[in-house]
Amino acid sequence: MKVAVIGVGQTKFGEEWNKSLRDLAREAGQEALKDASLSSSVIQSLHVGNMSAGRFSGQEHVSALVADSLNIKAPSVRCEAACASGALAFRSALHSIQAGSSNIAIALGVEKMSDLGVDQTTTTLMAASDQEWEANMGATFPGLYALIARAHMHQYGTTREQMALVSVNNHKNGSANKLAQFPFPVSVEQVLNSTMVADPLTLLDCSPITDGSAAIILASEDYVRQNNIENPIWVAASAQGNDTIALHDRSSLTQMDSVKAAAKSAYEQSGLTPEKINFAEVHDCFSINELVAIEGLGFCNEGESGKFVENGEISLQGSKPINTTGGLKSIGHPVGATGIRQIVDITKQLRENSINQLNSVSNGLALNVGGSGATAVIHILTNQL
Amino acid sequence: MKVAVIGVGQTKFGEEWNKSLRDLAREAGQEALKDASLSSSVIQSLHVGNMSAGRFSGQEHVSALVADSLNIKAPSVRCEAACASGALAFRSALHSIQAGSSNIAIALGVEKMSDLGVDQTTTTLMAASDQEWEANMGATFPGLYALIARAHMHQYGTTREQMALVSVNNHKNGSANKLAQFPFPVSVEQVLNSTMVADPLTLLDCSPITDGSAAIILASEDYVRQNNIENPIWVAASAQGNDTIALHDRSSLTQMDSVKAAAKSAYEQSGLTPEKINFAEVHDCFSINELVAIEGLGFCNEGESGKFVENGEISLQGSKPINTTGGLKSIGHPVGATGIRQIVDITKQLRENSINQLNSVSNGLALNVGGSGATAVIHILTNQL
Numbered sequence: 001m002k003v004a005v006i007g008v009g010q011t012k013f014g015e016e017w018n019k020s021l022r023d024l025a026r027e028a029g030q031e032a033l034k035d036a037s038l039s040s041s042v043i044q045s046l047h048v049g050n051m052s053a054g055r056f057s058g059q060e061h062v063s064a065l066v067a068d069s070l071n072i073k074a075p076s077v078r079c080e081a082a083c084a085s086g087a088l089a090f091r092s093a094l095h096s097i098q099a100g101s102s103n104i105a106i107a108l109g110v111e112k113m114s115d116l117g118v119d120q121t122t123t124t125l126m127a128a129s130d131q132e133w134e135a136n137m138g139a140t141f142p143g144l145y146a147l148i149a150r151a152h153m154h155q156y157g158t159t160r161e162q163m164a165l166v167s168v169n170n171h172k173n174g175s176a177n178k179l180a181q182f183p184f185p186v187s188v189e190q191v192l193n194s195t196m197v198a199d200p201l202t203l204l205d206c207s208p209i210t211d212g213s214a215a216i217i218l219a220s221e222d223y224v225r226q227n228n229i230e231n232p233i234w235v236a237a238s239a240q241g242n243d244t245i246a247l248h249d250r251s252s253l254t255q256m257d258s259v260k261a262a263a264k265s266a267y268e269q270s271g272l273t274p275e276k277i278n279f280a281e282v283h284d285c286f287s288i289n290e291l292v293a294i295e296g297l298g299f300c301n302e303g304e305s306g307k308f309v310e311n312g313e314i315s316l317q318g319s320k321p322i323n324t325t326g327g328l329k330s331i332g333h334p335v336g337a338t339g340i341r342q343i344v345d346i347t348k349q350l351r352e353n354s355i356n357q358l359n360s361v362s363n364g365l366a367l368n369v370g371g372s373g374a375t376a377v378i379h380i381l382t383n384q385l
Numbered sequence: 386m387k388v389a390v391i392g393v394g395q396t397k398f399g400e401e402w403n404k405s406l407r408d409l410a411r412e413a414g415q416e417a418l419k420d421a422s423l424s425s426s427v428i429q430s431l432h433v434g435n436m437s438a439g440r441f442s443g444q445e446h447v448s449a450l451v452a453d454s455l456n457i458k459a460p461s462v463r464c465e466a467a468c469a470s471g472a473l474a475f476r477s478a479l480h481s482i483q484a485g486s487s488n489i490a491i492a493l494g495v496e497k498m499s500d501l502g503v504d505q506t507t508t509t510l511m512a513a514s515d516q517e518w519e520a521n522m523g524a525t526f527p528g529l530y531a532l533i534a535r536a537h538m539h540q541y542g543t544t545r546e547q548m549a550l551v552s553v554n555n556h557k558n559g560s561a562n563k564l565a566q567f568p569f570p571v572s573v574e575q576v577l578n579s580t581m582v583a584d585p586l587t588l589l590d591c592s593p594i595t596d597g598s599a600a601i602i603l604a605s606e607d608y609v610r611q612n613n614i615e616n617p618i619w620v621a622a623s624a625q626g627n628d629t630i631a632l633h634d635r636s637s638l639t640q641m642d643s644v645k646a647a648a649k650s651a652y653e654q655s656g657l658t659p660e661k662i663n664f665a666e667v668h669d670c671f672s673i674n675e676l677v678a679i680e681g682l683g684f685c686n687e688g689e690s691g692k693f694v695e696n697g698e699i700s701l702q703g704s705k706p707i708n709t710t711g712g713l714k715s716i717g718h719p720v721g722a723t724g725i726r727q728i729v730d731i732t733k734q735l736r737e738n739s740i741n742q743l744n745s746v747s748n749g750l751a752l753n754v755g756g757s758g759a760t761a762v763i764h765i766l767t768n769q770l
Contacts, residue, residue: 020517022517051445052439052445054437054439054440054509054512055439055440055445057516058508058511058512058516058520059512059516060436060437060440060465060467060509060512060513061465061466061467061512061513061514061630061755061756061759061760062465063465063466063760064466064467064627064629064630064755064756064759064760065515065630067627067630067759068515068629068630068631068634068759072627073627073628073646074627075625075626075627076466076625076627076760077464077465077466077473077476077477078464078465078466079462079463079464079465079477080445080446080447080448080462080463080464080465081446081448081449081461081462081463082445082446082449088462091462092462092464092477092480094484095477095480095481095483095484095486096480096484097484098480098483098484098485098486099479099480099481099482099483099484100483101480101483101623123443124439126443127439127443127444127445127446128445128446129446130450130453131442131443131444132405132407135443238486240460240461241460242449242452242457242458242459242460242461243458244449244453245446245449245450245452245453246453249453261458370446370449371446371449374446374449374452374453375446375448375449375461
């Protein structure tokens with residue numbers, strides 16, 4: 001069954017000291033409902049992406065909290081797989097509609113991260129890793145991704161400058177984004193000279209700690225037709241891949257099997273090939289992850305992502321524009337909200353009202369990654385049925 | 386699309402000091418696979434019910450951990466809505482199959498609660514309430530349910546003895562259950578004279594803190610037919626209702642709108658009426674909740690559940706046997722696992738191999754409740770297609 005995105009909303013991402021978890025969700029949800037010209041009473045199910053409100057805010061049962069704050073009287077569920085929670089909430093909404101359980105649903109991602117100190121936030125984020133075998137050994141996520149970066153540099157000759165160019169691209173694209181946490185450009189020199197976090201990754205290779213929420217209204221084809229919805233953006237593929245939770249159990253440090261498995265399925269479902277993808281939102285929690293993902297998605301050959309970025313292929317004018325509104329690096333990364341925010345921004349491009357509008361795009365791909373790659377979720381959207 | 390339960394497994398419930406979160410999930414999952422005579426390689430998706438491993442065990446991204454521990458290389462997601470997380474994982478697996486995303490899936494609930502002290506466990510459980518408006522005001526779950534109990538006594542004349550009889554029934558049924566945390570009978574006097582927790586609820590009105598896991602293999606009708614699966618137990622209904630997260634926002638303290646909404650939908654889907662339900666698993670986190678639920682499910686009129694229990698209707702020999710294997714009270718309540726365990730025990734009854742086998746049963750209903758009733762999930766199963 002065909003399903004469409006018919007409404008989107010996003011709060012400002014950043015350190016939102018004056019807004020609670022509940023406030024953020026309400027704001028994004030109401031904006032999505034307004035965008036779809038709907039009242040909350042028509043919503044038949046709610047799917048919330050949230051990684052760790054239990055630790056960040058002392059609040060589990062977030063689905064009930066969000067339903068309450070939006071006055072939604074319908075089944076609600078929270079979906080979680082670390083930083084891929086948002087995409088899984090979207091996928092849960094999609095399955096609910098395709099299963100015939102609802103005709104119109106809302107997928108909403110939210111995370112309120114700034115209420116804990118940086119040390120407690122780092123500890124909480126490490127709950128996405130293998131607690132017994134990684135976190136307890138003292139690893140942090142910058143540390144795990146630094147291992148991936150070092151292996152990629154060693155194996156393929158990828159350079160620090162090539163990694164830095166990922167952040168440069170994403171910050172450049174985000175500089176006009178009023179909803180971004182860090183809406184300003186950075187230079188390669190600034191990235192290389194910023195504080196070292198986990199060698200070789202510096203501060204400007206790392207996405208920030210962020211508060212924020214994003215929401216999407218999904219509807220069945222029947223609903224779209226019966227209500228004469230204008231400009232629906234259709235879901236052409238929903239795919240997921242997985243891998244071991246701990247990095248040391250993987251067959252490769254430099255390639256993500258989860259991304260490859262999800263990509264294979266997404267291309268099969270949509271009938272598209274990597275070459276036919278017009279643009280993409282790619283999970284750049286760390287600059288190196290965007291490089292690894294570009295290869296896993298088949299946008300270039302293994303080991304060639306550094307050159308691909310260096311050649312400008314991912315820029316707005318390149319062959320494969322990536323993170324056209326700023327990515328996790330510039331917009332910010334409220335972990336449970338990111339997967340939804342990516343699809344919000346793809347929808348805006350396909351509706352032709354993005355802040356950095358591309359010409360003649362008919363499809364876009366979103367890749368949301370959980371942990372150090374244990375979970376990868378891909379959605380492809382199109383403005384052509 | 387018809388979907389069947391084709392394998393079930395459950396660990397011993399209790400204080401399992403020598404087993405980790407991972408160990409518990411692996412044990413239940415492997416047992417379910419063995420019960421279905423399947424290897425983990427055939428599983429196409431994994432749906433994990435877990436409320437708060439982030440706080441209990443420092444582990445989010447539990448779906449990836451469980452997939453890893455069972456060597457499952459397939460999409461995985463964690464579903465959460467407090468104590469209703471298990472039923473929602475089952476529902477997510479069902480939707481995945483009905484949406485055509487997988488043909489065979491595993492729904493697994495797990496919670497490892499005993500690693501925190503009782504005070505921290507109580508705080509963590511309160512994360513299922515409205516954190517800002519209930520937990521921060523000092524309420525606990527026994528306290529919230531005590532408010533419901535007092536209101537029910539005041540409004541309908543329900544007695545302490547009638548509430549105690551719920552615990553007596555469930556402990557009696559659980560006394561032969563080798564997987565139960567407290568497999569022994571209790572008397573009305575013992576319930577009334579046990580330590581006061583939150584007036585009028587005493588210790589033996591309250592379900593315990595428990596470690597445990599349960600798992601279920603679900604398959605599409607096509608899979609069942611093609612593989613000549615023997616004795617499939619079919620899902621006749623999957624329904625969910627919701628209400629405000631905070632108790633003080635409800636229209637009634639003594640009736641749960643979430644249960645009523647879910648029941649209405651479940652009866653419509655299955656073509657059954659309350660009278661036609663042969664037996665039920667009913668969420669007895671506190672004795673009063675079983676009474677409120679019996680009314681919400683339509684097994685008796687509003688306000689008459691005390692008499693209904695007093696008359697022996699819920700006993701194994703009664704008109705509507707409830708919690709035939711011990712319920713949350715005797716078996717234990719590892720919050721994310723309970724909703725799955727309920728369906729495991731219904732499956733065993735419908736396969737005619739329960740520890741307390743009922744005669745001539747063709748259907749059973751499971752009600753799993755989250756928080757103080759914000760989330761209610763009902764499944765009806767049948768051994769007749």
